[in-house]
Amino acid sequence: MANIYDIDTGGAPPALEARDLSVFYGMKQAVKEVSLDVPAKRVVALVGPSGCGKSTFLRCFNRMNDLVPTARVEGEARFGGVDLYGSEVDPVEVRRRIGMVFQKPNPFPKSIYDNVAFGPRVNGFRGDLDGLVEESLKQSALWDEVADRLSDSAYALSGGQQQRLCIARTLAVRPDVVLMDEPASALDPLATQKIEELIYELKERYTIVIVTHNMQQAARISDYTAFLYMGELVEYGPTDNIFTNPREERTEAYVTGRFG
Amino acid sequence: MSAGSELIPSRHDEHGRRRKYLGTAFAIVAGLATVVGVIALIVLIVDVAIDGLPRVTLEFLNSFASRFPERAGVKAALAGSVWILGLTTVISFPISIGAAIYLEEYAAGNWVTRVIQTNIANLAGVPSIVYGILGLALFVRALQLDRTILSGALTLSLVVMPVIIIGAQEAIRAVPSTIREAAFGLGATRWQVVRHQVLPMAMPGILTGTILALSRAVGETAPLIMVGAVGFIAFTPEGPMDQFTVLPLQIYSWISRPQEEFRELAAAGIIVLLLLLLTMNATAILVRNRYQSRG
Numbered sequence: 420m421a422n423i424y425d426i427d428t429g430g431a432p433p434a435l436e437a438r439d440l441s442v443f444y445g446m447k448q449a450v451k452e453v454s455l456d457v458p459a460k461r462v463v464a465l466v467g468p469s470g471c472g473k474s475t476f477l478r479c480f481n482r483m484n485d486l487v488p489t490a491r492v493e494g495e496a497r498f499g500g501v502d503l504y505g506s507e508v509d510p511v512e513v514r515r516r517i518g519m520v521f522q523k524p525n526p527f528p529k530s531i532y533d534n535v536a537f538g539p540r541v542n543g544f545r546g547d548l549d550g551l552v553e554e555s556l557k558q559s560a561l562w563d564e565v566a567d568r569l570s571d572s573a574y575a576l577s578g579g580q581q582q583r584l585c586i587a588r589t590l591a592v593r594p595d596v597v598l599m600d601e602p603a604s605a606l607d608p609l610a611t612q613k614i615e616e617l618i619y620e621l622k623e624r625y626t627i628v629i630v631t632h633n634m635q636q637a638a639r640i641s642d643y644t645a646f647l648y649m650g651e652l653v654e655y656g657p658t659d660n661i662f663t664n665p666r667e668e669r670t671e672a673y674v675t676g677r678f679g
Numbered sequence: 680m681s682a683g684s685e686l687i688p689s690r691h692d693e694h695g696r697r698r699k700y701l702g703t704a705f706a707i708v709a710g711l712a713t714v715v716g717v718i719a720l721i722v723l724i725v726d727v728a729i730d731g732l733p734r735v736t737l738e739f740l741n742s743f744a745s746r747f748p749e750r751a752g753v754k755a756a757l758a759g760s761v762w763i764l765g766l767t768t769v770i771s772f773p774i775s776i777g778a779a780i781y782l783e784e785y786a787a788g789n790w791v792t793r794v795i796q797t798n799i800a801n802l803a804g805v806p807s808i809v810y811g812i813l814g815l816a817l818f819v820r821a822l823q824l825d826r827t828i829l830s831g832a833l834t835l836s837l838v839v840m841p842v843i844i845i846g847a848q849e850a851i852r853a854v855p856s857t858i859r860e861a862a863f864g865l866g867a868t869r870w871q872v873v874r875h876q877v878l879p880m881a882m883p884g885i886l887t888g889t890i891l892a893l894s895r896a897v898g899e900t901a902p903l904i905m906v907g908a909v910g911f912i913a914f915t916p917e918g919p920m921d922q923f924t925v926l927p928l929q930i931y932s933w934i935s936r937p938q939e940e941f942r943e944l945a946a947a948g949i950i951v952l953l954l955l956l957l958t959m960n961a962t963a964i965l966v967r968n969r970y971q972s973r974g
Contacts, residue, residue, distance in 0.1 A: 515866030525857035538865035592865055
């Protein structure tokens, strides 16, 4: 069992906590009793070979697994000390506070403006929507490229721009946590670099958990790294330690590229 | 021999030549199959136009059926068809879309849903005369709606609903799940996801399926005979509780008469029916394009 107490939160309570979290798809157990803390305003990378359960684990934190009829979650996933799977918790509110960016850019077939405004609108936002859209697009470093064509279709943007639009869309509902499921895996190196720079800036204000296949990416952008293998948390700790001085042999083998 | 010389087929390459001929032969057969359908349609239209076109006049559209061919027209039948079509649309469209949304977005994937699904698929294949008998027993007799437009529209709604539901389900299923995830991920409720993302994206497909189903309904005769559409009506219906006749029935009643003039009237009636269908399809395309350009 990996040691979860390596994480120094500076005395502040962690933003997210997993306690013996398991996920089943029918009879198959995809995530096996994972426990870890995600400190606030830090970037945590989840790494591991394909099918190791890292995306499934990530999706526990905004109850996205609810949408999969066969999925069943056991254990606790806490946000601000509250179990997200508690009977009184509203999954819709969970998803507003804990936003998500997906693997492939998935803008709505609407204008750039309407993409960003959708979240605030469905959540009953009252106030300066134009200002909120502008601020969100600036936060995601897209404003300068789209300021003069907000009413154009989002599909007219390049893949990298679309992904930054999806990030802006997520930020527009003012979440506390942003979950990212391989956000750059469908993008070219330049677009990837932009996303990485963006993540670096966003952690000033947001807690970020990112799933990635790319070891260099994890090393570059994350403060902490968790290595999952076959549904189990093998090792979790400060990213430097995981990459330069892992305790587990399996972690070392994976991060140095010997398997996976 | 250089590698490039292989690009030029040798005269002795039996296999290569044979598969080339086969490819060409298949293209010709497929092309002929297409032509057969088009030719049949052209022959039908030309034949009908030669007989009927001279009869399609404003007077023809504005006259009631009559014993005298020179005075007979399709006014009552055209009005009846438009009434039936309108009412059928109003009844069947919302119910079908509701059912399709429920089955695709809400229903659990259990055996109850599967039974319902199988039933709908089977209902789509039930001959329309069976619906006519049901309509007669249920709407005309049991609910005492009598032989009215309402009974006819309710019966035709039963005919088209399974088809519209299945078409709408396919259109809804074609909306990528990534769009749903994105919307849920922003804190939208299921209703908001359906209302703002899924339905607008599925609407062109839903409308196409609906129009195809309704086009079939315009040509339906059998179930309407069962619920009491009459061949001879000398007034235009004023409301859903009036008696009625429809174009296909009027055409049939003319064609069954011995006189040459009535056969020409039947051809003219077919032209009017075709025009009604074309208008419907054009409307569908317009509505669909509007939805798509907004998307």
